[in-house]
Amino acid sequence: MKLRCTKCGREYPLESFIQRCEICNEPLELELLKGEIREGKTVWERYRDFYPFELEIEYSLGEGDTPLTKVQKLSKELEVELYIKNETLNPTWSFKDRGTFVGIHRALKLGFRKIGTVSTGNMAASVASYGQRFGLETYILVSSTIPEEKLLPIAVYEPKLIKVLGDYGELYFKSLEIGRKNRIYFINSDDPFRIEGYKTISFEIVESFVPDYVLIPTSSGGLFRGILKGFLELKESKIIEEIPTLICVQAQGCSPIYKAFIEGKDRIVHFKNPNTIAHAIENPYPPSGNDVLRKLRKYKGFCIAVSDEEILNAQKELAKEGIFAQPASTVGIAALKELRKEKEISKGERIVSIITGSGLKFLGALGRKLEIRECTLEMLNKCIGL
Amino acid sequence: MKLRCTKCGREYPLESFIQRCEICNEPLELELLKGEIREGKTVWERYRDFYPFELEIEYSLGEGDTPLTKVQKLSKELEVELYIKNETLNPTWSFKDRGTFVGIHRALKLGFRKIGTVSTGNMAASVASYGQRFGLETYILVSSTIPEEKLLPIAVYEPKLIKVLGDYGELYFKSLEIGRKNRIYFINSDDPFRIEGYKTISFEIVESFVPDYVLIPTSSGGLFRGILKGFLELKESKIIEEIPTLICVQAQGCSPIYKAFIEGKDRIVHFKNPNTIAHAIENPYPPSGNDVLRKLRKYKGFCIAVSDEEILNAQKELAKEGIFAQPASTVGIAALKELRKEKEISKGERIVSIITGSGLKFLGALGRKLEIRECTLEMLNKCIGL
Numbered sequence: 060m061k062l063r064c065t066k067c068g069r070e071y072p073l074e075s076f077i078q079r080c081e082i083c084n085e086p087l088e089l090e091l092l093k094g095e096i097r098e099g100k101t102v103w104e105r106y107r108d109f110y111p112f113e114l115e116i117e118y119s120l121g122e123g124d125t126p127l128t129k130v131q132k133l134s135k136e137l138e139v140e141l142y143i144k145n146e147t148l149n150p151t152w153s154f155k156d157r158g159t160f161v162g163i164h165r166a167l168k169l170g171f172r173k174i175g176t177v178s179t180g181n182m183a184a185s186v187a188s189y190g191q192r193f194g195l196e197t198y199i200l201v202s203s204t205i206p207e208e209k210l211l212p213i214a215v216y217e218p219k220l221i222k223v224l225g226d227y228g229e230l231y232f233k234s235l236e237i238g239r240k241n242r243i244y245f246i247n248s249d250d251p252f253r254i255e256g257y258k259t260i261s262f263e264i265v266e267s268f269v270p271d272y273v274l275i276p277t278s279s280g281g282l283f284r285g286i287l288k289g290f291l292e293l294k295e296s297k298i299i300e301e302i303p304t305l306i307c308v309q310a311q312g313c314s315p316i317y318k319a320f321i322e323g324k325d326r327i328v329h330f331k332n333p334n335t336i337a338h339a340i341e342n343p344y345p346p347s348g349n350d351v352l353r354k355l356r357k358y359k360g361f362c363i364a365v366s367d368e369e370i371l372n373a374q375k376e377l378a379k380e381g382i383f384a385q386p387a388s389t390v391g392i393a394a395l396k397e398l399r400k401e402k403e404i405s406k407g408e409r410i411v412s413i414i415t416g417s418g419l420k421f422l423g424a425l426g427r428k429l430e431i432r433e434c435t436l437e438m439l440n441k442c443i444g445l
Numbered sequence: 446m447k448l449r450c451t452k453c454g455r456e457y458p459l460e461s462f463i464q465r466c467e468i469c470n471e472p473l474e475l476e477l478l479k480g481e482i483r484e485g486k487t488v489w490e491r492y493r494d495f496y497p498f499e500l501e502i503e504y505s506l507g508e509g510d511t512p513l514t515k516v517q518k519l520s521k522e523l524e525v526e527l528y529i530k531n532e533t534l535n536p537t538w539s540f541k542d543r544g545t546f547v548g549i550h551r552a553l554k555l556g557f558r559k560i561g562t563v564s565t566g567n568m569a570a571s572v573a574s575y576g577q578r579f580g581l582e583t584y585i586l587v588s589s590t591i592p593e594e595k596l597l598p599i600a601v602y603e604p605k606l607i608k609v610l611g612d613y614g615e616l617y618f619k620s621l622e623i624g625r626k627n628r629i630y631f632i633n634s635d636d637p638f639r640i641e642g643y644k645t646i647s648f649e650i651v652e653s654f655v656p657d658y659v660l661i662p663t664s665s666g667g668l669f670r671g672i673l674k675g676f677l678e679l680k681e682s683k684i685i686e687e688i689p690t691l692i693c694v695q696a697q698g699c700s701p702i703y704k705a706f707i708e709g710k711d712r713i714v715h716f717k718n719p720n721t722i723a724h725a726i727e728n729p730y731p732p733s734g735n736d737v738l739r740k741l742r743k744y745k746g747f748c749i750a751v752s753d754e755e756i757l758n759a760q761k762e763l764a765k766e767g768i769f770a771q772p773a774s775t776v777g778i779a780a781l782k783e784l785r786k787e788k789e790i791s792k793g794e795r796i797v798s799i800i801t802g803s804g805l806k807f808l809g810a811l812g813r814k815l816e817i818r819e820c821t822l823e824m825l826n827k828c829i830g831l
Binding site: 117119120121124125126128129145147148149150151152184188189191192198200203208210211212214215216217219220221222223224225226229230233234236237240241243375378379380381382383417418419420422425429430431432433434435436437439440442443444 | 503505506507510511512514515531533534535536537538570574575577578584586589594596597598600601602603605606607608609610611612615616619620622623626627629761764765766767768769803804805806808811815816817818819820821822823825826828829830
């Protein structure tokens with residue numbers, strides 16, 4: 060089993076501490092694994108064939124096996140069958156936990172007792188949580204502009220928490236360098252083993268059906284790559300016949316992959332002055348950006364960017380289905396509305412939109428004025444009738 | 446199939462709109478159901494024998510089937526096998542969703558198109574969410590002292606939200622009266638069908654093992670009753686031989702059931718001036734309080750109350766296992782520490798503590814000073830080494 064550069068194909072042994080290609084500086088990926096679906100309660104047990112090493116299930120916090128929920132009102136309105144993969148039901152309430160759980164295995168196999176990450180929120184909470192779970196020293200690097208409401212759910216796990224002044228896109232690369240110097244394994248957004256965690260999303264989806272399209276909120280590109288790898292492995296294993304069309308969705312306010320995609324470029328360019336309500340996908344220089352571009356072309360996926368107004372509107376509409384998602388999660392719904400309007404997706408298609416994190420994570424996004432009546436116990440009957 | 450008064454045994458037909466016994470004003474309960482465990486992905490499918498009506502699974506948001514996680518550090522420290530039933534992985538991030546999902550079925554069967562609830566937070570969010578999901582008009586009555594961070598995750602679902610000035614214990618009874626007048630089905634904390642939802646927690650636990658003890662954070666008494674009913678039905682069905690010892694845990698700052706229990710009383714008394722950090726279990730006059738007392742005696746359970754300091758300490762310790770729970774959820778851990786110290790629970794016992802809701806729901810409880818370093822990208826290597 061080898062790690063392979065996603066660009067030049069150069070191979071690296073799994074046992075070497077290497078996180079990106081030494082020649083291209085592009086992300087590495089495990090070769091495609093093949094297997095059968097086994098019996099088991101958890102996704103890790105059912106898909107153990109797809110892991111080239113033993114997973115330490117006794118340290119699992121129950122990540123994965125999230126609901127795939129059909130949203131009735133939006134399906135009707137958009138004349139499609141729309142399902143959401145509700146990743147808010149993970150141990151730290153975002154999809155990151157799948158990747159963190161698997162990612163930690165690589166750190167442990169390489170003999171690390173210190174781990175870290177660079178994150179705007181979700182991944183920080185996830186790595187801090189699993190760091191405690193596995194008993195590791197944990198370093199969390201966050202952007203200095205992070206709001207208090209996002210810091211508290213990280214700080215509760217008591218990691219070494221550092222606010223870093225400077226470009227968030229550069230911080231990713233800087234952290235890998237510092238990790239090498241200080242023997243800290245940084246399980247960053249597109250770490251090769253993180254991808255191995257995310258692929259379980261695809262495994263779970265096909266247990267219900269094979270969708271026509273999958274909408275993927277995209278920041279670093281790690282989630283996109285993981286979901287694609289999952290479907291490819293299922294196809295290689297003859298569990299599915301065709302892979303769905305994957306749609307990479309970005310926020311207009313920070314859309315380096317989208318920009319390169321529509322301009323027909325091979326490489327992303329650092330996005331200047333990023334500014335979007337969807338902070339969880341606000342990476343101006345996605346470390347897997349070039350690879351997402353390569354894969355969009357190879358597998359005929361497409362890329363779309365949506366505005367903050369559309370994102371917040373989608374958040375509101377999803378709440379009307381009973382699901383409270385953070386703004387970065389609802390870009391898929393916003394994109395679908397656009398794609399249906401432009402008839403790029405036909406009536407009746409089966410679509411899965413990945414809802415990446417809980418709305419509780421970012422109450423600050425709910426800027427609206429609350430409509431709340433107030434009355435006494437005695438006046439309640441009258442008040443209710445109004 | 447009948448509803449029966451938990452005190453006098455008087456029976457009421459399921460088809461009548463009745464929520465408490467007309468004679469005793471005590472809570473009603475469905476008779477014990479028996480069945481077998483069936484094949485199925487969700488708890489509703491596997492335990493369909495235990496429901497005397499069809500559940501509308503297509504409206505499920507994926508409630509239930511939450512992880513049962515062994516916590517390693519606390520198990521070692523306390524010399525027991527401690528598992529937490531992690532109810533924070535429900536669609537609105539608390540156990541309430543199980544009860545809301547089933548509770549709505551009764552409202553629909555009785556022909557209601559309006560539902561409501563009285564809640565300090567978790568149940569309000571849950572009922573507001575499922576109200577949207579099922580397309581019902583939803584009335585949420587909250588206490589006028591509720592903090593903004595708890596209102597937002599309710600308001601996002603756009604229910605009719607009313608702050609009520611007056612005694613929270615009385616509000617429960619007042620709401621049932623108003624519901625009758627205005628054709629609103631109030632799915633309150635100990636609604637008979639809510640209990641039918643909570644019993645799935647026991648069903649899921651025994652799929653792993655039958656514990657010696659179950660620690661249950663207790664406010665209204667609905668969760669306690671649901672878990673007990675689940676174990677009793679499993680015993681009646683010969684799926685388990687003995688039921689675990691159930692431990693009702695309250696916060697010292699609002700402990701009407703505990704007070705009556707240790708004083709050997711039959712009835713709870715309205716708790717004066719409740720004051721605890723565990724707001725989610727701060728009901729000064731629990732509507733199922735008397736029934737919990739009856740059941741604690743009948744099934745040889747016990748009751749314990751813990752201080753806010755112990756609760757917050759338990760929250761911190763649980764975070765060291767990677768799990769961030771709201772304070773009301775950690776009373777079970779706090780109680781266990783006490784019970785082990787007093788040797789009321791022996792070494793080696795297998796214990797499940799119910800973690801009722803996510804820590805994200807109440808960041809305000811984390812009053813502590815955050816330890817955060819701050820540095821520039823250039824100085825990061827130095828800063829990490831410190």
